[in-house]
C-alpha cells in the first residue's frame with residue numbers, strides 16, 4: 574500500500590494530537606505509518622519534536638504550506654515509502670483550507686492512493702457557527718466561521734475532536750451542526766487525547782479513498798484570505814541557564830505562558846495557538862499549548878525532574894500585529910526569566 578492523506582484543521586483543533594493517536598493505532602495494528610509535520614515557520618517545530626517523542630516516524634516540512642511545494646512533497650513522500658511506510662499523513666498549516674486543490678489534485682491519478690481529506694474541528698471554532706456571540710466570547714474574528722464553512726466544503730470527512738470536553742448531548746448537537754453544513758460526509762466524533770473513536774477514524778482512512786468530487790477552487794476564494802491574513806506568526810528559540818537548586822521548570826513555563834495570555838488579552842489580541850516545547854537533560858521535556866486567551870493552559874507533557882538548563886522553542890499563531898507580538902513575547906520571556914532568576918539567551922526569532 575502507498576497511501577497519502579491530509580489531516581487539516583483550524584489552529585489548535587488537534588491535528589497533531591490526532592495524527593499521533595492515529596500513528597499509534599496503526600502501529601498496534603502492524604501498519605507502518607509516517608507523519609509529515611508542515612508549518613509556516615522556519616525555526617524548529619514543536620509539533621515535529623512532540624510527535625517524535627511519541628515514537629512516530631516524522632519528516633518535517635517547515636518554511637511554508639505544503640500546498641505550494643509539490644516537488645518537495647513528492648520527494649518527502651517517496652523517501653517515506655522507500656523506508657517502508659504504507660500510509661503517510663500530513664497536516665497543513667493555517668486555517669486548513671486550500672489543500673484539496675493545491676495538494677490532492679496534484680497527486681490524483683498517480684501511483685499514490687489518496688486517503689479521504691479529513692477536517693479536524695474542535696468545539697471552539699464550531700461555536701462560531703452556532704452562537705452569534707461566540708466571536709466576542711472567545712476573541713476570534715466572526716468571519717473565521719466562514720473559513721470553517723469553506724474548510725468543511727473541501728472535506729471528505731469531518732473529525733469532531735475534543736469530545737471529552739462535551740456531554741454526550743453536546744456531542745450530538747455538534748455532529749448535527751457539522752451535518753447541517755455537510756450532510757453528505759461522514760462525521761467522526763473523537764477524543765484524540767484519549768484515543769476515543771480513533772480506531773473507527775483510522776480504519777476509515779485506510780479503507781476509503783478521496784473521491785475528489787468537490788468543485789475546484791474552493792480554497793481560492795478571496796474573501797477567505799481576510800481573516801487568515803490577520804494572523805501573525807512568531808517563532809522563537811532560546812536557551813536558559815539555571816542559577817539555583819530550587820528552579821522548577823514547569824512552574825517557569827506556566828508563568829511564561831500565563832504572562833503571555835494576560836499580555837495579549839490586555840492588548841485586545843489573542844493567541845489562537847501558542848505552543849512551547851522545552852528540552853531538559855537526558856531526553857526530559859515539557860510541552861504546553863494555549864489555544865486562546867479564553868482557554869486553560871494545556872500541559873501536554875511535564876518535566877519529570879528538575880533541570881539546570883533548558884532549550885526552549887515557541888511556535889505561535891497570533892491575532893496581533895507581528896511587531897507588537899514580538900515585543901510582547903520578548904517582555905514575557907524577560908519577565909518570566911527574571912522571576913525565576915534565569916540567564917536567558919535568545920538564539921532566533923522570526924515573526925511575520
Ligand SMILES: Nc1nc2c(ncn2[C@@H]2O[C@H](COP(=O)(O)OP(=O)(O)OP(=O)(O)O)[C@@H](O)[C@H]2O)c(=O)[nH]1
Nearest residue numbers: 584585586587588589590735764765766846862871
Ligand atoms: N481535551 C482535549 N484536548 C485535546 C484533544 N486533542 C488535542 N487537544 C489539545 O489541544 C491542544 C492543541 O492540539 P494540537 O494537536 O497541537 O492542535 P493542532 O491542530 O495540531 O495545532 P496547530 O498545529 O498549531 O494548528 C493541545 O494542548 C492538545 O493536547 C482532545 O481530544 N481533547
Ligand SMILES: [Mg+2]
Nearest residue numbers: 588589620664
Ligand atoms: Mg499541529
